[in-house]
Amino acid sequence: MEEKTLIEECRKGSRAAQWELYKKYSPVLFGICLRYSDGRETAEDILQDTFMKIYSSISDYEGTGSFEGWMKRIAINTAITNYHQSAKHKHHEDVDDYAQTIASDDPNFDSLEFTHEELLGVVNSLPDGYRMVFNMFAIEGFKHREIADMLGIDINTSKTQFMRARNIVVKKLNELQRIKRH
Amino acid sequence: MTPEDLYKNSFDGYRQDPPPGVWDGVNRRLATKSFFTPGLGHFNILYVAAAAAIVVAAFWMSPGDQQSPSTNGENIIIADSSSDGTRQTAGDKVPSYDENVGKELSVTIPKHNNVQHQPSQQTENADITTTAAIKADSGVSVTSSEPEIQRTSLIESPMPDFTSAFHASLHQGCAPLTIQLQNLSQNTEYCQWYLGNGETTYEQNPTITYNKPGTYIIALRTVSGTYAKTSYDTIKVSARQQAEIAVAIQGMTIIAEARNVNGGNIVWDFGDKTQMMGKKHSHTYKQPGVYDIVLTISDDICTDTVTRRITIKEPEFSITFPNAIIASRSGFSSGDYKSASPENKALFGPKGNIDNLAKYNLTIYTRAGKQVFQTNNPHETWNGYYLNELLPRGVYVYKCQYEFVNGESATVNGNITLLWE
Numbered sequence: 001m002e003e004k005t006l007i008e009e010c011r012k013g014s015r016a017a018q019w020e021l022y023k024k025y026s027p028v029l030f031g032i033c034l035r036y037s038d039g040r041e042t043a044e045d046i047l048q049d050t051f052m053k054i055y056s057s058i059s060d061y062e063g064t065g066s067f068e069g070w071m072k073r074i075a076i077n078t079a080i081t082n083y084h085q086s087a088k089h090k091h092h093e094d095v096d097d098y099a100q101t102i103a104s105d106d107p108n109f110d111s112l113e114f115t116h117e118e119l120l121g122v123v124n125s126l127p128d129g130y131r132m133v134f135n136m137f138a139i140e141g142f143k144h145r146e147i148a149d150m151l152g153i154d155i156n157t158s159k160t161q162f163m164r165a166r167n168i169v170v171k172k173l174n175e176l177q178r179i180k181r182h
Numbered sequence: 183m184t185p186e187d188l189y190k191n192s193f194d195g196y197r198q199d200p201p202p203g204v205w206d207g208v209n210r211r212l213a214t215k216s217f218f219t220p221g222l223g224h225f226n227i228l229y230v231a232a233a234a235a236i237v238v239a240a241f242w243m244s245p246g247d248q249q250s251p252s253t254n255g256e257n258i259i260i261a262d263s264s265s266d267g268t269r270q271t272a273g274d275k276v277p278s279y280d281e282n283v284g285k286e287l288s289v290t291i292p293k294h295n296n297v298q299h300q301p302s303q304q305t306e307n308a309d310i311t312t313t314a315a316i317k318a319d320s321g322v323s324v325t326s327s328e329p330e331i332q333r334t335s336l337i338e339s340p341m342p343d344f345t346s347a348f349h350a351s352l353h354q355g356c357a358p359l360t361i362q363l364q365n366l367s368q369n370t371e372y373c374q375w376y377l378g379n380g381e382t383t384y385e386q387n388p389t390i391t392y393n394k395p396g397t398y399i400i401a402l403r404t405v406s407g408t409y410a411k412t413s414y415d416t417i418k419v420s421a422r423q424q425a426e427i428a429v430a431i432q433g434m435t436i437i438a439e440a441r442n443v444n445g446g447n448i449v450w451d452f453g454d455k456t457q458m459m460g461k462k463h464s465h466t467y468k469q470p471g472v473y474d475i476v477l478t479i480s481d482d483i484c485t486d487t488v489t490r491r492i493t494i495k496e497p498e499f500s501i502t503f504p505n506a507i508i509a510s511r512s513g514f515s516s517g518d519y520k521s522a523s524p525e526n527k528a529l530f531g532p533k534g535n536i537d538n539l540a541k542y543n544l545t546i547y548t549r550a551g552k553q554v555f556q557t558n559n560p561h562e563t564w565n566g567y568y569l570n571e572l573l574p575r576g577v578y579v580y581k582c583q584y585e586f587v588n589g590e591s592a593t594v595n596g597n598i599t600l601l602w603e
Contacts, residue, residue: 018212022205023445027197027461034198047200048207055212109188112435112464119192138186139193169185180466181587 003067010058018055025068026051029075035135036079038124050078076140080150083132107170113177122172129153130165137162197461199445202482344369346404346411354418356484360391361417363400370404378417395421420483427477427490433497435466438475446481470496499586501534501560506599509566509573530598531563532582541585546578546598554578566600575602 006024009017029050033043053074061070123131132151136142137158144162148155183191220228347366352359364387367373375383377390378398392398398417403410421444430437439462440448450458452465453473467473477488507530530546539560546555546564554568566573578598585591 013216015209015212019205019209022208026204027199027445028195030200030204031193031196031198035193035196044200044204044207047204048211051208052211052215056215107185109183109185112432112437113466114188114192115458115463115465116192116196116198116460117458119189123189134189138189141190166185169189173185173188 007058007061007063007067010055021054022051025071028068029071032072032075033079034120035123035139036076036083036132038128038131042082046075046079046082049082050075053078076136077150080132083128083151086128107174109173109177113180114173118176122169122176125172126165126168130161130168133158133161134165134169138166199447341409342369342406344404344406344409344411346370346373346402346413348400348402348413348415350400350415350417353416354420354483356422357395357419358391358393359417359419360389362389363387363402365402367402367404367413369406371406373405374403376401376403392417392419395419418483420481422484423479423486425477425479425486425488427475427488429475429490429492431492431494434468434470434494435464436475436492436494437462437464438477439463440477440479443479446479446484449478449480451476451478467494470494497538498535499538499588499590501532501536501539501584503532503580503582503594503596503598504530505597506601507564507566508601508603511572511603528603529563529565530580532560532584535586536560538586538588539584540587541583541591543584544580544582546580548573548578549576560584572602573600575600 006017006021010021026047030043030047033046033050034040037043037046050071054071057074061067123134126134129151133147136147136150137144142150144155144158147153147158151158153161217226220226345366345368347368349364349366351362351364355361363375365373372384373386375385375388377383377388378400379390379392379394381390396419398419400415400417401412402414403412423442423444423446425443426441428439428441436452438450438452440450443461448459448461450460450463450465452458452467452475454467454469456465458465472491472493475490475492477490479486479488504527506527508527510528532542532544536542542558542560544555544557544560544564545553547553554573555564557564576599578600579595580598581593581595583591583593
């Protein structure tokens with residue numbers, strides 16, 4: 001089914017079209033959800049909520065810009081909502097343990113050396129707030145001002161959390177590299 | 183690369199199939215939402231309310247000794263009256279693609295000896311009124327808590343004793359899927375098959391091939407006199423994957439990607455007892471050799487396997503040094519490094535697998551023992567200069583200690599003849 005027709009059918013509420021849409025885009029969106037969550041279970045919840053939002057607001061999609069991009073943005077927004085709703089992250093606000101380990105030189109990693117699972121594992125293990133900022137800044141390419149707005153935090157908090165997240169990531173990747181090489 | 187680049191590159195366009203349970207959850211929530219959204223186009227709470235209202239109204243309006251017909255939402259079994267006789271057909275809605283996968287629809291109509299006769303005050307012109315008990319077995323179609331539906335209709339003769347039943351040799355498989363249908367109906371005048379792909383046939387035991395993936399509902403309609411009975415079965419045909427393996431080999435590490443994959447679980451076996459799931463992977467072999475990479479893609483029904491053989495070569499762990507260089511008489515200054523290359527005769531440095539070096543120390547002396555060059559960087563080369571001065575032509579001595587990442591180490595000494603351009 002062509003994308004335009006698919007969107008039109010989804011607007012009408014056709015379950016077959018909704019299934020088609022799900023089949024086509026769920027792997028990409030699940031990839032995003034996996035990054036923003038602390039594990040598969042949360043990622044599955046976020047994906048479910050994402051699709052419910054897509055189906056209910058598909059009539060708002062104006063047809064300008066990439067449809068996939070629009071859905072990705074919904075997935076990210078859903079992950080943010082999930083982050084806000086989750087009480088867990090409140091306990092992690094002041095995690096400073098890792099902040100002291102400031103990387104002395106610019107790290108240099110080889111993408112061949114890590115599998116997606118390993119890279120995901122490192123991101124999943126970040127404290128909730130750090131993970132949100134790291135994903136949004138490093139992968140999605142949002143600006144700190146935008147991240148601050150979306151997460152409802154101070155712009156400096158966004159910057160600090162990113163640096164701390166980066167330090168943890170570097171530390172863990174180095175550990176991984178060491179383990180893998182020996 | 184930096185961790186930002188590493189993540190950005192790795193997760194740009196990253197795809198991962200969610201488990202089937204996620205769609206089940208979405209589907210359930212959509213169904214619930216749809217049920218509580220009033221409207222005319224779909225089954226929802228209004229229909230239930232309307233059905234309840236009809237039942238209540240019928241109860242109040244009917245005299246105590248009369249059994250009134252009951253209706254059951256959108257899934258009622260219809261007794262269709264027409265001027266040339268009465269025919270029984272099952273009025274179930276056609277199941278949509280996702281809702282009824284794996285479910286079987288069947289409608290059974292009791293035999294003649296189960297039919298009860300009773301007089302009715304409403305049907306003065308009819309000789310006999312028959313109430314046929316029709317049971318709907320399908321989990322989809324019954325929404326009432328009372329599965330037995332009483333339905334009154336006008337007929338002129340008792341229902342003959344005949345059945346509609348068939349057996350399908352397969353209920354699911356990969357496209358193209360060929361199945362044999364066996365007609366088990368009894369005492370019928372004729373039978374008509376509806377094969378779910380738009381075709382119909384009057385053959386007794388047809389064989390049918392479904393070329394396209396999808397869910398097909400087969401119906402067998404048997405006719406006896408003015409009666410007809412229909413039985414159903416569902417066939418699920420899945421797409422056969424035509425996946426390919428794309429591999430890039432870099433030393434002992436490969437990047438393998440599954441291409442042309444349409445959903446399903448993707449499992450890799452890299453041939454060295456390593457298994458992974460997902461569309462794209464990098465994998466590092468511990469030993470050189472010939473490996474068969476096996477990619478298995480499976481959904482509920484189809485499993486497809488693709489194999490690709492690759493050869494992993496042993497990485498080289500050796501370096502060599504030239505025995506002479508021709509120094510440039512202009513254009514160099516101390517500290518101007520350039521990587522050694524076999525072509526560049528003006529520079530002295532190691533050639534070979536320098537990227538696999540873990541430790542490295544090169545020192546160059548004059549024959550009198552004066553140190554003129556020292557470095558720990560295998561990419562840094564000597565150009566024949568010392569303190570911005572081109573050294574005299576002649577023989578120099580070098581000493582190099584190095585260790586590779588695999589632990590192999592060596593110390594080499596040698597002579598360099600320095601020539602001028």
